Amino acid sequence: MAVSVAAYGARVGLETFILVSASLPPEKLNPIAIYNPILIKVDGDYGKLYFDSLEIGKQNNIYFINSDVPFRVEGSKTIAFEICEQMNFEVPGYVVVPTSSGGNIRGILKGFEEFRLCGLINKVPKMICAQASGCSPIYNAYSSHAEVMSPVENPHTIAHAIENPYPPSGNEVLRRIKENRGTCVAVTDEETLQAQKQLAKIGIFG
Incomplete structure (x- = not known):
């Protein structure tokens, strides 16, 4: 999301x-830096950064576009809409969503539910919340039948984009997955790399 925020900021001339x-590696930083935002590296607990940003925003009258703000969740609905359109409104049985903070999977599920309410589709797919095994607080809670998740200490995974030790929407995702009769899975780094190779063989970047 950092790339798109930096790009839109540059587009409209905002100081971003x-x-x-x-710990973010250079290959992740370069696509952000090219838009010339003010890039701030933060040490410490990345999960806590979300809550710190809300406090900073309140004190300085700054609107932080975080992962589960209402606009972001509403925007993620369009992923569900595009899946429906591309499949001629014959929706799949399952949709797998790599999950970090939880706003994305919430929005996708909401999109399917709204299309069903409109009568455009006749069912809502079961959602599969996929997390990296080195940082899987939602999966851990789901697999242990807990009602709320616990933070992951010392997270470590090559999947940096979903490496959030304490997702702000995690408990909501837990609740919605159960209502949807979906499931959660945790994937090892080795499985992630193998899946990338398999997708590359059919021309899909993953």
């Missing part, structure tokens, strides 16, 4: 601040 984890 991007906060990222200090």
